[in-house]
Amino acid sequence: MEDHSEIDAVARLTLLARAGDILSSVGERTLERLAGLLAAGYASCCAIDVLDDDGALARVAVAPGREFPLAPGAPRGPEVVLRTGEPQLISAIDLDGLGRASCLCVPLLVRERPLGAISVASTRRTYGASDLELMSELARRAAI
DSSP states (O other): OOOOOOOHHHHHHHHHHHHHHHHOSSSSTTHHHHHHHIIIOOSSEEEEEEEESOOOEEEEEESSSOOSSSSSTTSSSSHHHHOOOOEEEEEEEEETTEEEEEEEEEEETTTTTEEEEEEEEEESSSOOHHHHHHHHHHHHHHOO
């Protein structure tokens, strides 16, 4: 895993713009398309979980089409992020099916109320503070 803790400003803006195009479109597959965008180059895999009407966490999107290694119920990841409202940066963790990876999990919040979480993992790069800021901004836009 290479240590590319920062992506350049142009790549960040490009990712946010492409995500904005997806989020502004109407359709049932919006979150699947967003997960696909993130897994296409920024991450090795992505999962998006939302709270259902009963308050249970439901996985609504995963890319590139396999189960995301930080499953609901794990000691790190979506449930913890939703409970605390704080994003998580895991610099290095051994994940089933991926091996050594760097992970980010950010809450989808509306008026500080949790709606879900976006999780990404990469075996190609180590995420850093700027990645956490980028994913937090993307989650803010997705939650609107």
